[in-house]
Amino acid sequence: MITDILRWFALFAASFVLQTAFIQTFAIGGVHPDLVLIALFLFAMRFGCLPATIVGFFTGLGQDLYATQLLGQNALGASVTGFFIGLFNVRVMRTDPVFKMVILVLAFMVHDITVSEVVLIKNHISQVTLFSEILFKTLPLTLYSMVIVALVYIWEYFFKPSSIQ
Amino acid sequence: MQWIFRFLLQHRTITTLAITVMLSLWMINAPRPMQLSVARALTFTVFYPFQLVLLQANRVRNIFAENKRLTRQVTALTTEVMGLREAARENVRLHELVNFESTFPYALVPARVVGRDPAYPCRSIVVTGGTDKKLQAYMPIVNVSGVVGRTIAVFSHLSLVQLVTDPSSRISVMIARGRVVGIFETENGRDFFMRCRTHADVAPGDTVVTSGLGGIYPPGLLLGRVAQITDRNDPLFKKVFIKPAVDFDYLEDVCALRLAPQWASFRQELDSLGRKP
Missing domain, CATH: 2.40.10.340 (Rod shape-determining protein MreC, domain 1)
Known part of the structure; x- marks a missing residue:
């Protein structure tokens, strides 16, 4: 149990540090993955809504502290996203990889729509920009993140057969 | 009072979501000075270990960036030194030619x-x-x-x-x-x-x-x-x-x-x- 907690803590800490300090290293054509959201996705799929909501809130809050944006917008986005992903966790339903990818795409949409909506409402910006935001920012980011999640599941499938039971 | 706790425990997932959402919205709508003070308080308490790790990570990143910059600089300087050495050799040759010309009786x-x-x-x-x-x-x-x-x-x-x-x-x-x-x-x-x-x-x-x-x-x-x-x-x-x-x-x-x-x-x-x- 403690090992599990430490392992997940290390995963979140690493993804948080990489996302905050080194994310441009992973950028391809200006598009970079959201490592914290990927970690949250993996966590929520494993543990469900309640832990995912709390963890999402704190990771989002951490991101808010190191971003020059509104305090709380990422906390809101990540906690809602954590709750959303947790609804489809492995304890509730057995999901195949394709379905997991669909959830991942939806989770990124939920996160970005929530964060963007906060910004748009707070700054009184037209809702039209939300569409372009999703089309040009969220989709490439989601595709990149999907590749990473797919690699994680491939690694789990081929090298950790016991963990998918 | 007990029924409230019972209700919250029964619906703890939704309650947690509601609390986090409300906290987030409160932070979003809080005035800027309050946001800053909350951020400062969180940075020096809950997120202090991350702050330390990030500081070290940024130092490492800066070292890499500096290393890259210095490598570029060394390459540029090496090229310049090579050019200057070639110019120095040419200078010696031309000096010899000038001496040769001054001691030579022909045009x-x-x-x-x-x-x-x-x-x-x-x-x-x-x-x-x-x-x-x-x-x-x-x-x-x-x-x-x-x-x-x-x-x-x-x-x-x-x-x-x-x-x-x-x-x-x-x-x-x-x-x-x-x-x-x-x-x-x-x-x-x-x-x-x-x-x-x-x-x-x-x-x-x-x-x-x-x-x-x-x-x-x-x-x-x-x-x-x-x-x-x-x-x-x-x-x-x-x-x-x-x-x-x-x-x-x-x-x-x-x-x-x-x-x-x-x-x-x-x-x-x-x-x-x-x-x-």
Whole structure:
């Protein structure tokens, strides 16, 4: 149990540090993955809504502290996203990889729509920009993140057969 | 009161979501100074370990960035140093040329080698300077070491120079000590020799200079030194091998001797002789 907690803590800490300090290293054509959201996705799929909501809130809050944006917008986005992903966790339903990818795409949409909506409402910006935001920012980011999640599941499938039971 | 706790425990997932959402919305709508104070408080309490890790990570990132910048700088500086070294070498060469020019009694036209015969040994070179610098065919070409060759074709800005390594080249030379005259020639572009009588006063190490005969090279230009003398099976002549003073593999800056008037009058004389019936 403690090992599990430490392992997940290390995963979140690493993804948080990489996302905050080194994310441009992973950028391809200006598009970079959201490592914290990927970690949250993996966590929520494993543990469900309640832990995912709390963890999402704190990771989002951490991101808010190191971003020059509104305090709380990422906390809101990540906690809602954590709750959303947790609804489809492995304890509730057995999901195949394709379905997991669909959830991942939806989770990124939920996160970005929530964060963007906060910004748009707070700054009184037209809702039209939300569409372009999703089309040009969220989709490439989601595709990149999907590749990473797919690699994680491939690694789990081929090298950790016991963990998918 | 108990039913409230029971309700919250029963619906703890939704309650947690509601609390986090409300906290987030409160932070979003809080005035900027309060946001800053909350952020500061969180940074120095809950997120302090992350702050430390991030600080170290940023230091590492900065080290990588600095390393990259320094590598670029080193490359640029190395290139610059190489350029400066080349300039220094050129400076030394040109200084030598200037000294050479000041001690040389003939009018010199500096030229730079811009092309070489790809064959080995090299038989001809192309140098800068042509009719634009009043060069003419059959002008001697020298460098700081000695005789290099002669121009054989002159264009507007370039001249073709036949080196003394060309087997078809012949130069009238003289042993400076014994005043023995001979023809400096080569059969393969690597071994240079002159023939002289068996009893001629020639010894290894003697300086070989141009004799001034032939109309192209003025007398006294250094060609090389006697390296070896052979007189195999020939009662009349011996073969004197000469080591040229010029290294023909490293020709960069040369000078043309502007001896056109002497040569022109000599050629006119020859032409006039040739035209006589």
